[in-house]
Amino acid sequence: MPELLSVLRRRACLPLVLLLFLLLSPGLSARGEVSVVFSPSAPRAGELVEVTVSCDASDVRGVVYRLMSGGKTLSRSKSPQQHFTAFFRPRLEREYVLEVTAVRGGNVTEITTVSIPVSGTAPPEMGPDVIYSQRDGWWKDKKYSVEHNRTVESSGCAVFALSHALQRMGYTGESVLPDQLAYTYHKCYIEGTGSSIEALVTQAALDFGFLTFHKTVTDRQEITAFFRRGDLFVLGIVKGHAALADRMDESAGMVHIVDSAPGTSFSKFGRTEVFVREEDGSYRQVSSPEELPGIRWYLENSDYGGAEYWLRLESCAGLNLRILRRPWLTLISGEGESAAQAEWMGTVRSVVRIDGKLRTVSTRDLSWNTLGEEQPKLALVTKQAGAVFTDRKGKALKSFRPMPWGRTVPVLWAEPDRVYICYRGTFGYLRREDVRLVGAAAEDPPSAQIAGRSTLRGHTEPDMKSPAAGEWAAGDVVFILDQKDGFCLVEGSGLRGWVPADSLSAKE
Numbered sequence: 001m002p003e004l005l006s007v008l009r010r011r012a013c014l015p016l017v018l019l020l021f022l023l024l025s026p027g028l029s030a031r032g033e034v035s036v037v038f039s040p041s042a043p044r045a046g047e048l049v050e051v052t053v054s055c056d057a058s059d060v061r062g063v064v065y066r067l068m069s070g071g072k073t074l075s076r077s078k079s080p081q082q083h084f085t086a087f088f089r090p091r092l093e094r095e096y097v098l099e100v101t102a103v104r105g106g107n108v109t110e111i112t113t114v115s116i117p118v119s120g121t122a123p124p125e126m127g128p129d130v131i132y133s134q135r136d137g138w139w140k141d142k143k144y145s146v147e148h149n150r151t152v153e154s155s156g157c158a159v160f161a162l163s164h165a166l167q168r169m170g171y172t173g174e175s176v177l178p179d180q181l182a183y184t185y186h187k188c189y190i191e192g193t194g195s196s197i198e199a200l201v202t203q204a205a206l207d208f209g210f211l212t213f214h215k216t217v218t219d220r221q222e223i224t225a226f227f228r229r230g231d232l233f234v235l236g237i238v239k240g241h242a243a244l245a246d247r248m249d250e251s252a253g254m255v256h257i258v259d260s261a262p263g264t265s266f267s268k269f270g271r272t273e274v275f276v277r278e279e280d281g282s283y284r285q286v287s288s289p290e291e292l293p294g295i296r297w298y299l300e301n302s303d304y305g306g307a308e309y310w311l312r313l314e315s316c317a318g319l320n321l322r323i324l325r326r327p328w329l330t331l332i333s334g335e336g337e338s339a340a341q342a343e344w345m346g347t348v349r350s351v352v353r354i355d356g357k358l359r360t361v362s363t364r365d366l367s368w369n370t371l372g373e374e375q376p377k378l379a380l381v382t383k384q385a386g387a388v389f390t391d392r393k394g395k396a397l398k399s400f401r402p403m404p405w406g407r408t409v410p411v412l413w414a415e416p417d418r419v420y421i422c423y424r425g426t427f428g429y430l431r432r433e434d435v436r437l438v439g440a441a442a443e444d445p446p447s448a449q450i451a452g453r454s455t456l457r458g459h460t461e462p463d464m465k466s467p468a469a470g471e472w473a474a475g476d477v478v479f480i481l482d483q484k485d486g487f488c489l490v491e492g493s494g495l496r497g498w499v500p501a502d503s504l505s506a507k508e
Helices: 002-024 157-168 178-184 197-208 220-229 262-269 313-317
Strands: 034-039 049-055 060-069 072-076 085-088 095-104 109-117 143-145 232-238 241-248 254-259 274-277 283-286 307-312 321-324 329-333 336-345 349-354 357-362 366-368 378-381 408-414 418-423 426-431 435-438 447-450 456-459 468-472 477-484 487-492 495-500
Touching: 034 095, 034 109, 049 060, 049 095, 143 178, 157 178, 157 197, 157 232, 157 241, 197 232, 197 321, 220 241, 220 313, 232 262, 241 262, 254 262, 254 313, 262 274, 262 307, 307 313, 329 349, 329 357, 336 366, 336 408, 408 435
Parallel strands: none
Antiparallel strands: 034 049, 049 085, 060 072, 060 095, 095 109, 232 241, 232 321, 241 254, 254 307, 274 283, 274 307, 329 336, 329 366, 336 349, 349 357, 378 408, 378 435, 408 418, 418 426, 447 477, 456 468, 456 495, 468 495, 477 487, 487 495
């Protein structure tokens, strides 16, 4: 019996001895030195999950993250990270397992595992202030170019820039989300180059109704003028990486950037060109994404998420800025508000294109979405030889003849010596001395029709010997603005001219 009791005592001590051995063995540490918490406690698919790692030991050199789901490893850090706060966005409704290994001095490790149950689906991130994080893991399975096996995460930076721009211009709905844009414009991807920004922006402009130019903008004065007007730019930072420039500061010296993958941009700008703006309005240089306010580090890709920062204007001017211009014209009617594109405009009636269809509307029902609302909205050409349509440097635009006397065109803004206009879908300038600024008619003047069976040419004065101005076809409806010496000053189809009173008939 004493021998049996002795044996039992020895066997009872074995678990205690084993536990002591495990605690003292190299490579293992006591439980409780590492804690992992996540928030929210009951996340949904697509919702941002924040992970915080706390370590009691003072010699912890870093942590290694391993994210698992369904028995498979989704991602694993390649080396110990100094990021004790990390983020990820679960893609599915299921249970995720996060394994965190704390690496201490002397190759000692402590492994802690937490289960993160995910149920439900979060609404997509949308809005005029959203900043998407291209490398947060959510876009890993979102296809861009199926032909080349490219995902939005790996190759969709231009798509993110376009999505940021559309939402800041006021577009809403699933069609402006990055994955939907990638599906719609997958043919814009070019293997070895990335997205063709020109093709992407040009096609999107047709589909969404905003405006863009084929030519990129490099002139600093033009960039400043466009920003002040409210335009945005997609800029190619390096080959294969693009971001959005959405505004300029008050001094017109710094440009605000929204970047879905800032780590790539820092490889271009180095330590001297990226700035953050302090609360007092001053700027501070930063040398890594880590210094950007609100930056998040994502454990699935060991990369930084989307961020905003500032660049000097001169840094942006050489980056091939592709303009995105909000629809500058809106029709306000009983049906609500609709973005419109001008075909021709007069002070009484205008023809605009809405959703691909032409409509004749009252000019006073149109609203200009431009700066300087107190300015007259139209320019009437008063130079008898015609007004020359030019670019900002005063060079005549090719393919455009001088605008004839009596032509009315919409003014987007006026400067002391010139006006900025839109004419046949092209933007440019007219000299102030060649035009007179006018507003939309407060009410409809009398109307008539062009009589006869052929066209009727108008004149600059109530005199048949004066220079010709305007031409209308028989049956065209015109508005009578003035009468003198047997002539009527009429307006129609965006043109004015004096015609004999007997060449008009009552409107049918």
